Amino acid sequence: MKLAIALAALALPLAAHAETYVRAGAAYEHSSETGFRDLDCSASAPPALFGCAAGADGGLLSAQGGFGSTAAVELGLGRRITPHLRLEGLVTYRPDLDFGGRANFVRTPGEQRVSADMNSLSAMAVIYADLGVYGRLRPFLGLGAGAARNKVSDVRFAFPGLGATASTVIPGGGETNFAWMAAAGVSLPVSSRLTLDVAYRYVDLGDVRTEAGPAVITRTSGVRAIDIAPTYADLVTQGVSASVRWAF
Template sequence: MTTLRSWLVGSLASLVGSSAAIPALAEPYLRLGVGADGSTTSTFRDRNCQATNPPALFGCGAGRNGQPLQATGAFGTGAVLDAGLGYRLNTWLRAEALFSYRPAYEYRGQANFLQSAPPQPVSANLSSVAGFGVGYIDLPRLRRVQPYIGAGVGVARNRISAVSYNFPAIAPDASTTIAGGTTTGLAWLLTAGVAIPINEQLSLDLAYRYSDLGRVQTDSGSASIARPTGNRTLEIAGTQAALQTHGVMLSLRYAFR
């Protein structure tokens, strides 16, 4: 532990130019957490509704409900796994490199195509990996409990499986399945929580977190179309949706003292 602390102190000192700039109370810590979050409403639309080569999936018109042609739903609720390596800079400020993994989310929604009566269920699977630089402000203690707030910015990589559009009003097995895709882009988060000390080095963190994980995109590619009259394939342009979540995290934080 002493070696790890010395290495982290030396690395921080090299960044700021002198070990004298490191506060006397500076200390590294490791945080491991697990939680769950759920997505806000997420709508798939064409990346370019005017695309013709290959053609857009939805197009620029209005659907059966008078809204723009689209699929509206949510990615549901899933587990979140966290790992953070942080540093207490002084009595009230911390910085942390955070890795966040969401292994399995399920998109469930409804489309509004004109060619079929509702329902038009839409489904897909999603995973997301993100890395953030996060800053925390520790607020005045409430007895033994340490409240804090934080914000971070980073990069998220979102992977969605093939997306299935089903049309039971046409036939039980009528469907259109389009390619999935992987997207990397800007992500950010806001958080607020409390730390409950267990001993001098270990504390329990309970936090609320809002995460904007950027876009989810499907690639241009072959769509598999199944209808009572037969099956065929058609090249289709890509679609996109936003991925935003609210969740609760429970973590153990270990300070190297």
């Protein structure tokens, strides 16, 4: 009897902290500078789009730029596993990471504008460490890992120096990658069940890839298509998220 009472007493603190919660929020993220380049610059069957030579600016042939900024929405389901640790499954959708940049092909006068539409859907397991209570605020750190599905539209290269409609369009693609994130933020309890979270986070979403396939080349002399090998660009974002957490 005494043993049962002792075990029950030990279990009470654990039960008090073993809460389950849902979290919903939004974020604003900005991508780091990046660029499309060949997956294999020496590929020949089909040939690489850029190749291994230097470009007009002296750098490796590529299309340098960025995926801009996007709003993001997220939904999480988590559980407090100790008084200071939370484990969460987090799904985030980033709808408008559209690429804009410049290529550096040689013997190509004028601007070489590059554009594409892109979106990313990620799912991660995240562990949060709550660092204590400071007034009403509760700072925390988070670290997560999982996968991201990055989908890019056809990529368009515009060459106005070669003609008003001169362009090359390569096929888009979808790629599922390992992804990870790190976060730091603060929580503000509103009630016994409702908490507001604000965090800054760094997210590595792997890479964005175009598929091997026909590049459609439009010039003043006409239109033709040639098969080209895949290209890729790294995708990293940083930003601020705000969310509400409801315990039940």
